[in-house]
Amino acid sequence: MKQPKYLFNAGRMSRKDNTLKFTPVDEAGIEGQPRYLPIEQVGDLYVFGSLDANSALYNFLGQEGIAVHFFNYYEHYTGSFMPREYLLAGKMQVDQTKHYMAAKKRIEIARRFVEGAANNILRVLKYYDNRDKAKDLTEAICLIERLLASVPMAVDVPMLMGIEGNIRQTYYGAFDAIVGQTFCMDGRSKRPPQNELNALISFGNMLCYTACLSTIYHTQLNPTISFLHEPGARRYSLALDLSEVFKPILVDRLIFRMINKRQLQPSDFRSEVGGCVLKDAARKRFVQGFDEQLKETIKHRALGRSVSYRHLVKLECYKLQKHLLGLEEYRPFKAWW
């Protein structure tokens, strides 16, 4: 079973026959005990520390279809090494492009992503609204429901993006009511995130984006052709589209859960000139939490069997493919629990 591997420590990675050899190197340049990872157990690599590697290693990773995602010191995602695509399909590619090119077809799909995001946002808010009578989220819920109802009226992508922006703003405005005792939201700030909660959201969103990107890679969808986001907003903009739908469920819920269980506290952060960052141990805990979230399973109602959250992302790709092939209209994933 392939599993993503997270490299928090600095070190050197090399190929050793059919395994990856990772040798940690500490700040003084002293090598530690190497670890060996059999290649058939390695999914994507997530690199948080500094990684020393040569082209022979990347050739090997490319041949094995393993992507490498890089994050800098401030936990910003800086880019990915993506292996050559292996599941290309001309027909799929052409259909995806056609749906991007025709404004009417494009907006239909773009609207679905916003609807999916809004529905899952509402699911999160309603959960916290019901759970704790003291927290009143009614106003935010009503406003988001009204904004969601106006999505069909968006005639072009900029207008749709405007609605989407308002939904997000209302949503983030409600965060204080959920975790306000420990953390303060104080508006959404991104580059750089100005406080702890913003740092968590940015970091979590990046993890979600890379999870979507990796999943898309294992389908025939082209990650660079997107519908809601403008292709070029980021190189793999389809991963941005997909992650809109999954962020509330995969990231925000995790943040709330970890804060409420006191697994993340203000002392886990450090303020720096470049913004607010998670300290090493807390970052590790959060990445672990995210990884466990992806592995957790739920019973899928249409398939009648248990599937992991990670597989839900894959299933979303299938639904999108079916839409593009003209089989069934795409309806975004809607959390029902």
Add this chain to the structure above:
Amino acid sequence: MQTVTGSLIGMYHICKRELWLHANHIRMEHNSELVAEGKQLHEHAYPQRAERYREIILDGSKIDFYDPYDKVVHEMKKSDKMEHSHVAQVQFYLYLLRKNGVEGATGLLEYPKLRQTQTVQLTNDDVPVVEGWIRDIKRIVDREQCPGRIAKSKCRSCSYFDFCYVEEINE
């Protein structure tokens, strides 16, 4: 132009959608366990086979085990059920042999799991039938539209199951 292969013939007899998706290169990521099992069967079930049997390629289609002395096509299926699509696939191989000048070849379907075998023939009457399949396959594959699903009960072991049946359920 689509080359018709034995596996496409098999899919044609099971599900037209599977045929269309596969031929249009819309394939699911390898389910590594299934693939490994198939490979193992070939490599280990009959280790002595290599000496006698040949792999031959006719009109772009591969026959894994052909015995040129007895003119017998062997086809092994890990399936625990005998199916019409398996027979059709072997008949197609016999057709290819016949078209390439080999008269009177026969086929032998082997089911190691069932410990059973079945012989397969290609009569004169079968030839136009096989040619009909080939024409039909080309027509289906070239169609813009992907064919519909078949009955769910037959889809359980298909690699496209999740693709075909995932949908959002109304509350």
